[in-house]
Amino acid sequence: MSASLRAATSVPPERALWRRRLTDWADNERVLGYLLVGPVVLLLIGLVAYPFFVAVGYALSDRTLADEGEFIGLENFYNLFENQIYRQTLGNTLIFTAGSVTMRLVFGVGLALILNEAFRFRRLVRSAVLLPWIVPTVLGTMAWLWMFNPNFSVINWVLVHSGLMAQGPNWLTDPDLALFSVTLVNAWRGTPFMAITVLAGLQSIPSELYDSSAIDGASKFQRFRHITLPLVMPVLLTALVLSIIWTFSDFGIVYGLTKGGPMNATHVLATLSYQAGLASGNIGEGAAISLTMLPILFVLILWQLRRIRRMNIA
Amino acid sequence: MSAPMPTGVAYGRHPVAERWLFLYVPLGFALVFLVGPFYWMLITALKSDSELYDGTKSPLYVARPTLDHFVFLLTKTDFITWIGNTMLVASLSTAIALLMGVPAGYALARLRFRGSELIGTAIFVTYLVPTTLLFIPMVEVMARLHLDDSIWALVVVYPTFLVPFVTWLMSGYFRTTPSELEDCARIDGLTRLGAMIRIAIPLAKPGILSAAIFSFTLSWNEFIYALTLVTASSERTIPVGVLVQLTRADFYFWGPLMAGALLGSVPVALVYSFFVNHYTSGLTAGAVKG
Numbered sequence: 001m002s003a004s005l006r007a008a009t010s011v012p013p014e015r016a017l018w019r020r021r022l023t024d025w026a027d028n029e030r031v032l033g034y035l036l037v038g039p040v041v042l043l044l045i046g047l048v049a050y051p052f053f054v055a056v057g058y059a060l061s062d063r064t065l066a067d068e069g070e071f072i073g074l075e076n077f078y079n080l081f082e083n084q085i086y087r088q089t090l091g092n093t094l095i096f097t098a099g100s101v102t103m104r105l106v107f108g109v110g111l112a113l114i115l116n117e118a119f120r121f122r123r124l125v126r127s128a129v130l131l132p133w134i135v136p137t138v139l140g141t142m143a144w145l146w147m148f149n150p151n152f153s154v155i156n157w158v159l160v161h162s163g164l165m166a167q168g169p170n171w172l173t174d175p176d177l178a179l180f181s182v183t184l185v186n187a188w189r190g191t192p193f194m195a196i197t198v199l200a201g202l203q204s205i206p207s208e209l210y211d212s213s214a215i216d217g218a219s220k221f222q223r224f225r226h227i228t229l230p231l232v233m234p235v236l237l238t239a240l241v242l243s244i245i246w247t248f249s250d251f252g253i254v255y256g257l258t259k260g261g262p263m264n265a266t267h268v269l270a271t272l273s274y275q276a277g278l279a280s281g282n283i284g285e286g287a288a289i290s291l292t293m294l295p296i297l298f299v300l301i302l303w304q305l306r307r308i309r310r311m312n313i314a
Numbered sequence: 315m316s317a318p319m320p321t322g323v324a325y326g327r328h329p330v331a332e333r334w335l336f337l338y339v340p341l342g343f344a345l346v347f348l349v350g351p352f353y354w355m356l357i358t359a360l361k362s363d364s365e366l367y368d369g370t371k372s373p374l375y376v377a378r379p380t381l382d383h384f385v386f387l388l389t390k391t392d393f394i395t396w397i398g399n400t401m402l403v404a405s406l407s408t409a410i411a412l413l414m415g416v417p418a419g420y421a422l423a424r425l426r427f428r429g430s431e432l433i434g435t436a437i438f439v440t441y442l443v444p445t446t447l448l449f450i451p452m453v454e455v456m457a458r459l460h461l462d463d464s465i466w467a468l469v470v471v472y473p474t475f476l477v478p479f480v481t482w483l484m485s486g487y488f489r490t491t492p493s494e495l496e497d498c499a500r501i502d503g504l505t506r507l508g509a510m511i512r513i514a515i516p517l518a519k520p521g522i523l524s525a526a527i528f529s530f531t532l533s534w535n536e537f538i539y540a541l542t543l544v545t546a547s548s549e550r551t552i553p554v555g556v557l558v559q560l561t562r563a564d565f566y567f568w569g570p571l572m573a574g575a576l577l578g579s580v581p582v583a584l585v586y587s588f589f590v591n592h593y594t595s596g597l598t599a600g601a602v603k604g
Contacts, residue, residue, distance in 0.1 A: 030425075034427060036420065037430070043477060110340060125341070125345070128348075140352075143575060146566075154354055249446045252448075278450065311317060
């Protein structure tokens with residue numbers, strides 16, 4: 001209040017009135033709240049909610065790049081579930097997600113435990129292992145594409161020259177192996193995030209807990225099981241949910257490595273939706289494919305929301 | 315047995331052996347797996363074509379390093395244009411994201427107004443919604459805004475995923491910082507808005523820096539919108555340009571491709587290595603905070 005009073009004494013009355021009004025707004029929690037949040041809400045309505053409803057409209061139509069199309073109800077969705085390629089893609093996506101997230105979890109937690117130890121050049125190593133997460137996904141993926149090259153694969157060169165194999169595998173052209181290869185690259189990219197998040201969780205554990213349990217004679221495994229794991233769990237679960245969402249909807253790695261091939265063996269929902277919707281021009285079908293991600297995403301997001309609510313209350 | 319005593323781990327009867335088994339060996343594997351591809355990128359970019367495709371030599375090192383591929387990349391492709399485009403898009407969308415997200419984050423953390431909780435939840439949900447859900451309609455929406463085939467489309471679209479992220483990160487940040495200083499400033503005559511601008515935001519600089527680094531790298535790395543909203547080579551960003559122009563049909567320019575991947579990665583690697591502590595603390599704050 002004192003600010004508006006002071007303003008009122010120093011300027012002519014009609015301008016003072018305006019200034020006081022402005023000051024009142026700038027001091028009113030409700031007005032200010034809406035003013036500050038408003039632009040964000042408008043942006044999200046205009047460029048997230050609106051496109052989302054446009055996508056729903058497309059998915060219910062037979063629109064193509066050339067033709068506006070007509071409303072056809074749920075036909076796109078019925079067709080998809082009859083479609084062999086779509087069903088294979090859905091399976092691929094689930095394997096890709098489960099495989100990558102499992103690898104991220106195992107490598108990431110292991111790496112976090114290692115990086116929490118004291119050793120020389122630890123700072124340098126901690127920065128270096130973040131690289132796959134930092135650099136543009138598609139550019140990192142190009143290095144793997146070259147390492148998986150049928151003729152000049154460095155991985156195969158090492159495998160053959162160390163005598164482990166007579167001939168290197170066809171990482172990306174063998175349909176049975178290709179899905180594993182793209183999953184591995186996805187795990188490569190995601191492991192640093194898991195590791196650094198879990199590491200932060202580890203560092204927040206007070207060392208007195210370990211000291212007193214050592215006095216009580218707890219073994220290394222017991223300490224991991226009863227101190228480390230429960231205390232790291234909230235952070236770990238958050239990193240896990242985010243990793244599942246990101247992997248489930250990933251586009252760049254599969255697009256960069258195989259574009260869904262060979263024979264659709266590595267198509268995931270995002271790449272198939274691009275393939276059908278934009279590359280082949282069947283907008284309606286493409287939109288429908290990407291919308292089938294929703295149910296799983298919805299469950300994950302809801303779960304994460306509830307966890308955060310509970311954490312905030314606690 | 316003078317191995318340094320690590321924190322929190324008691325060593326058994328064979329401390330040196332255990333240290334190798336549980337620390338150095340797995341660490342070595344992790345480094346080869348995580349950093350190896352970058353080494354491979356570097357030496358490929360430095361090899362001459364004759365050395366690159368010579369199956370008789372060991373591929374693991376460079377015999378005669380050359381900058382030919384970098385020269386090719388910078389003179390025979392649009393790489394320099396792509397760098398400019400990517401810089402422009404990343405800087406502008408980061409600026410927009412901060413201008414909108416920081417005040418909104420402040421409002422959600424500090425101000426009480428009806429619907430704030432609902433808005434906060436909605437913003438969080440949009441942060442979790444992946445871009446692969448919306449790229450098809452976005453092509454049409456951008457065409458309606460007459461932004462098709464222009465990098466300005468990306469400047470408009472990137473804030474859609476940056477702003478929710480910045481808002482969420484900053485509201486978490488403001489919640490962990492005490493509000494007493496702002497209260498004092500208001501007693502001394504500042505309005506709430508004044509207290510936010512003069513007290514809260516300057517104090518939140520570390521959080522804002524993390525948000526800026528994140529937004530910049532997220533925009534720099536973005537792929538699917540850059541691929542689908544922009545098709546002219548002169549309007550492309552680095553990831554799309556490198557992928558599309560250097561991999562044609564089934565023929566790949568491996569040397570320039572790796573040189574491009576390297577140069578396209580350097581700026582973000584530099585940004586983050588300068589601010590690595592901010593980065594990691596921001597990363598975890600962003601991942602953990604509600």
